[in-house]
């Protein structure tokens with residue numbers, strides 16, 4: 001797909017992978033970003049004065065739909081991750097919730113944008129899932145479940161939109177150095193583990209340009225030909241034996 005001359009909405013675009021995508025795209029595209037923290041959006045606007053910013057929560061699509069008529073590429077990037085000990089009971093499931101932010105908002109925004117995107121000559125929906133959608137990390141169980149949901153939803157969306165002008169991409173990044181779940185990363189000493197977010201963003205742009213509809217990380221290339229047994233082995237390696 002053409003990665004120039006677009007109007008691109010990146011949810012959660014003020015930090016991490018989203019901000020790095022905005023930096024690359026801002027050279028040749030019009031960029032719209034949203035997030036909940038005004039100060040982060042203002043910082044992004046200082047770096048990239050041409051971008052449009054809006055304080056908006058993806059759980060309230062109305063706030064974002066004001067931009068819908070202009071956009072031809074929607075990037076569902078906003079996400080949170082929490083470490084949850086399921087043995088501690090229902091308390092861990094309360095409060096800010098991956099199901100609403102990572103999964104439900106991706107489903108709602110994708111669906112609400114379809115009529116607007118369909119009217120554009122070339123359009124795309126890009127859903128950021130995770131390598132953890134395929135091989136989960138038990139310490140972040142709800143996160144992994146929501147990303148597996150995004151993976152499955154995106155496949156169905158791609159199939160249903162195959163007779164429209166809307167291309168549907170999924171990105172399955174490896175571990176990326178960012179603010180995501182910093183509390184847990186500090187606890188387990190992985191704040192500097194992973195690829196840099198600018199490298200991740202560059203690989204996403206490259207994948208979009210090449211119409212690679214599932215933009216995966218190199219570790220997952222092998223998983224494409226893996227059996228269920230191979231995937232179980234990897235799960236065991238990451239999480240220990242149950």
Ligand SMILES: NC(=O)c1ccc[n+]([C@@H]2O[C@H](COP(=O)([O-])OP(=O)(O)OC[C@H]3O[C@@H](n4cnc5c(N)ncnc54)[C@H](OP(=O)(O)O)[C@@H]3O)[C@@H](O)[C@H]2O)c1
Nearest residue numbers: 012015016017035036037057058078079130175176178180
């Ligand atoms: N880092 C990794 O290792 C990794 C690996 C695979 C996939 N991913 C995925 O990549 C995406 C970007 O994550 P990142 O690593 O770049 O982390 P990040 O810097 O924490 O980015 C997440 C962004 O989402 C925004 N956000 C969270 N909840 C929101 C809501 N309800 N409404 C609007 N915006 C919201 C956050 O801003 P506010 O808090 O200001 O709203 C933040 O800017 C996520 O979907 C994540 O799951 C990350």
